[in-house]
Amino acid sequence: MGTRILAVEDDERIREAVTLALEDEGWTVEGAASGEAAVEAFERHPADVVLIDIMLPGIDGFELCRTIRRTSDVPIVMVTARNDTHDIVAGLEAGADDYLTKPFQSKELSARIRALLRRIRPAQLGHERLIFGDLELIPEEGKVLQAGEEVHLTKTEFRLLCELALNRGKVFSREELLDRVWEYDYFGDGRLVDVHIRRLRTKVEADPANPRHVVTVRGLGYRLQA
Amino acid sequence: MGPPTPTVESTERASGGSPVVPAAESKRWLWIFPHRPGPLGLRRRILLIFTLGALGLATFLAFTTYGLVRSNLTSQRDSTSLNAAYRNANQVRQELSATNVTTAQPAVEALERNGTDDYALRYRGQFTTATGDYGERSIPASLFTRVVAEETDARMIADVNGETVVIVGISLPQEQAFYFEFFTLDEDNKTLSNVALSLLLAATITTGLGVLVGVLAARRAVRPVADASEAAKAIAGGRLDTRLTPTDDPDLGVLASSFNDMAAALQLRVERDARFASDVSHELRSPLMTLSASVDVMEARRDEMPERAQAALDLLVSDVARFRGLVEDLLEISRFDAGAIRLHLEDLQASQFVRNAVAVSSAPGLAVSCTPRAERAIISGDRRRLARVIANLIDNALAYGAGEPELQIEDGNAPEETMTHVKFAVEDHGPGVPVEERALIFERFARGASAGRRSGSEGAGLGLALVDEHIRLHDGRVWVEDRSDGEQGARFVIELPSREPIDFVDGPAGHDEDVP
Numbered sequence: 135m136g137t138r139i140l141a142v143e144d145d146e147r148i149r150e151a152v153t154l155a156l157e158d159e160g161w162t163v164e165g166a167a168s169g170e171a172a173v174e175a176f177e178r179h180p181a182d183v184v185l186i187d188i189m190l191p192g193i194d195g196f197e198l199c200r201t202i203r204r205t206s207d208v209p210i211v212m213v214t215a216r217n218d219t220h221d222i223v224a225g226l227e228a229g230a231d232d233y234l235t236k237p238f239q240s241k242e243l244s245a246r247i248r249a250l251l252r253r254i255r256p257a258q259l260g261h262e263r264l265i266f267g268d269l270e271l272i273p274e275e276g277k278v279l280q281a282g283e284e285v286h287l288t289k290t291e292f293r294l295l296c297e298l299a300l301n302r303g304k305v306f307s308r309e310e311l312l313d314r315v316w317e318y319d320y321f322g323d324g325r326l327v328d329v330h331i332r333r334l335r336t337k338v339e340a341d342p343a344n345p346r347h348v349v350t351v352r353g354l355g356y357r358l359q360a
Numbered sequence: 361m362g363p364p365t366p367t368v369e370s371t372e373r374a375s376g377g378s379p380v381v382p383a384a385e386s387k388r389w390l391w392i393f394p395h396r397p398g399p400l401g402l403r404r405r406i407l408l409i410f411t412l413g414a415l416g417l418a419t420f421l422a423f424t425t426y427g428l429v430r431s432n433l434t435s436q437r438d439s440t441s442l443n444a445a446y447r448n449a450n451q452v453r454q455e456l457s458a459t460n461v462t463t464a465q466p467a468v469e470a471l472e473r474n475g476t477d478d479y480a481l482r483y484r485g486q487f488t489t490a491t492g493d494y495g496e497r498s499i500p501a502s503l504f505t506r507v508v509a510e511e512t513d514a515r516m517i518a519d520v521n522g523e524t525v526v527i528v529g530i531s532l533p534q535e536q537a538f539y540f541e542f543f544t545l546d547e548d549n550k551t552l553s554n555v556a557l558s559l560l561l562a563a564t565i566t567t568g569l570g571v572l573v574g575v576l577a578a579r580r581a582v583r584p585v586a587d588a589s590e591a592a593k594a595i596a597g598g599r600l601d602t603r604l605t606p607t608d609d610p611d612l613g614v615l616a617s618s619f620n621d622m623a624a625a626l627q628l629r630v631e632r633d634a635r636f637a638s639d640v641s642h643e644l645r646s647p648l649m650t651l652s653a654s655v656d657v658m659e660a661r662r663d664e665m666p667e668r669a670q671a672a673l674d675l676l677v678s679d680v681a682r683f684r685g686l687v688e689d690l691l692e693i694s695r696f697d698a699g700a701i702r703l704h705l706e707d708l709q710a711s712q713f714v715r716n717a718v719a720v721s722s723a724p725g726l727a728v729s730c731t732p733r734a735e736r737a738i739i740s741g742d743r744r745r746l747a748r749v750i751a752n753l754i755d756n757a758l759a760y761g762a763g764e765p766e767l768q769i770e771d772g773n774a775p776e777e778t779m780t781h782v783k784f785a786v787e788d789h790g791p792g793v794p795v796e797e798r799a800l801i802f803e804r805f806a807r808g809a810s811a812g813r814r815s816g817s818e819g820a821g822l823g824l825a826l827v828d829e830h831i832r833l834h835d836g837r838v839w840v841e842d843r844s845d846g847e848q849g850a851r852f853v854i855e856l857p858s859r860e861p862i863d864f865v866d867g868p869a870g871h872d873e874d875v876p
Contacts, residue, residue, distance in 0.1 A: 145646050145649075145650075148646060150650075151654045152649075237687060237688070239684075319719075320719075320743070321717075321743060323744070324706075
């Protein structure tokens with residue numbers, strides 16, 4: 135079965151045009167005009183990627199994002215009207231995996247979606263379990279255990295953790311992580327990394343304020359340690 | 361106050377030449393009178409009034425005091441000298457009125473017992489003196505006549521042996537004697553000159569204090585004006601939320617409140633204008649999204665279209681792209697106007713950054729050269745905004761210049777200097793930018809007159825304005841000049857603050873903000 139995309143956008147014309155453009159990529163697109171319609175559509179028929187415009191009547195994009203996140207680890211792309219820090223960080227903290235600022239090109243959008251859909255090949259990770267103290271990665275099953283309990287990560291968070299785990303002890307700069315996880319070039323937005331690291335810490339760290347595993351190396355980047 | 365070289369100025373104006381600063385001479389005048397010759401400023405006026413007031417008052421008091429002291433001293437001296445002279449004269453009379461006296465000897469002895477030295481006694485036409493200091497010759501003729509000939513007591517001030525003395529002459533006709541006594545005024549004069557000196561000192565101090573008080577008062581008086589002027593400057597510089605502190609002073613309160621009202625009105629207006637531009641560009645985005653996505657769908661089917669439709673589609677595609685660029689620029693500009701730009705600063709290795717920026721620009725194959733020293737330069741910048749700057753300059757060179765543009769990264773300092781700046785220069789082979797258009801070209805929607813003639817209508821004229829705004833936010837400068845190699849063409853130069861790395865690591869240096 136092909137890839138399903140749920141596009142949540144209240145402007146009918148934009149929704150239609152984006153639908154046409156994404157269908158050209160060979161994906162099945164379902165449109166939703168409001169947050170409520172989107173929740174219903176997602177429950178009825180889960181999508182592989184959700185595209186959410188932040189400015190929605192009724193349930194807004196942030197709320198919709200959080201609602202979907204409660205039940206699903208589906209990749210979510212936020213569409214913001216403004217390029218200001220507040221909206222972008224708020225969207226990412228609500229659970230979005232990536233964002234685009236209007237007006238964007240459909241080529242950009244499909245490139246983002248493709249990057250999110252790409253999975254880490256199990257061969258790359260091997261069959262071994264990766265253990266960092268009380269943190270355990272089971273790549274084959276896509277599972278992460280923290281003190282023996284399974285932790286629920288989104289696909290992007292898992293991918294980020296795997297990148298850090300694959301090179302035990304290596305310090306990754308933001309640019310490297312943007313390239314490896316999001317497939318962004320040199321001009322990607324470092325806030326994507328920062329917010330995802332923060333999200334990851336709330337899930338895998340016993341005390342997210344004093345991380346023991348996902349640590350910041352001042353001036354250089356991030357590293358995963360036992 | 362000297363007039364500032366009117367001749368030089370007027371001749372230059374008359375000849376209609378370029379408005380060059382008129383000669384060094386007038387500059388010298390301005391240097392001496394920083395506020396240029398003309399009516400005195402409020403501060404100087406207040407200072408002048410205080411100074412003159414203090415000077416006048418001090419002088420008046422000094423003269424009055426001096427006069428009083430002097431008249432007091434004189435009357436005191438007169439009475440003591442007269443008393444002493446009469447007392448002595450009485451003694452002389454007593455001695456001489458004894459029966460068998462033929463010489464002045466008894467009187468002289470009596471005076472000697474009294475301790476009186478400075479006298480001259482004429483007895484029976486014969487003068488006797490105690491010391492050589494004063495004698496017959498010391499007595500002015502007029503006094504002599506008055507006392508001896510007219511037999512009248514008299515008093516006179518005269519100079520004797522270079523000293524000012526009071527001479528009291530008392531005639532004792534029954535004894536055929538005339539008594540003259542000399543009282544020196546030196547002591548009094550010394551006292552008076554001491555008093556004068558003290559008064560002069562006091563007057564000077566008073567005037568000095570007056571000047572000081574004047575300076576303080578002037579500063580205080582002018583402070584509200586200075587504050588208002590500072591605030592006005594701040595507003596002109598773009599800090600529209602600047603306000604004067606309200607004051608209880610009823611006179612100044614009016615100034616503060618009307619100034620603040622004006623600032624608020626101005627701010628409201630500017631914000632409304634900025635919001636309008638921002639709203640317009642926001643509104644434009646929705647149709648633009650639809651257009652852009654639809655055009656992409658059509659473009660994917662270009663081959664299925666008839667030739668004429670293809671030509672129309674190509675026009676549509678390129679103008680939708682232009683439209684998008686314009687809207688993005690407008691949005692960015694309105695962010696500048698709203699003051700909403702927050703730079704995301706990080707340390708970037710200049711050369712690596714520029715090469716990356718070129719790679720994502722519309723001319724990824726552009727030749728980039730870099731001097732060895734600039735290769736090491738570290739700049740602190742917002743990489744996405746600076747990349748936009750490079751892209752805009754490249755687009756500008758592609759639109760208005762002919763042939764392949766080049767990008768040069770150069771030292772902003774002489775070799776012996778510490779590195780403080782680095783330059784990025786984009787050179788093209790176009791017709792160049794005429795000197796008179798070089799400042800205008802960075803204004804919004806300003807397209808050089810020659811540029812307009814030259815190409816069709818490519819380029820919306822916001823690109824360079826954005827470059828200017830971005831670079832200014834980065835504490836840098838941008839300008840346009842002639843190509844460095846003397847060939848025809850424009851050279852757009854960005855100068856940014858930079859430094860050499862402390863420890864050079866291959867790759868971008870670390871970030872500075874909250875997280876890593």
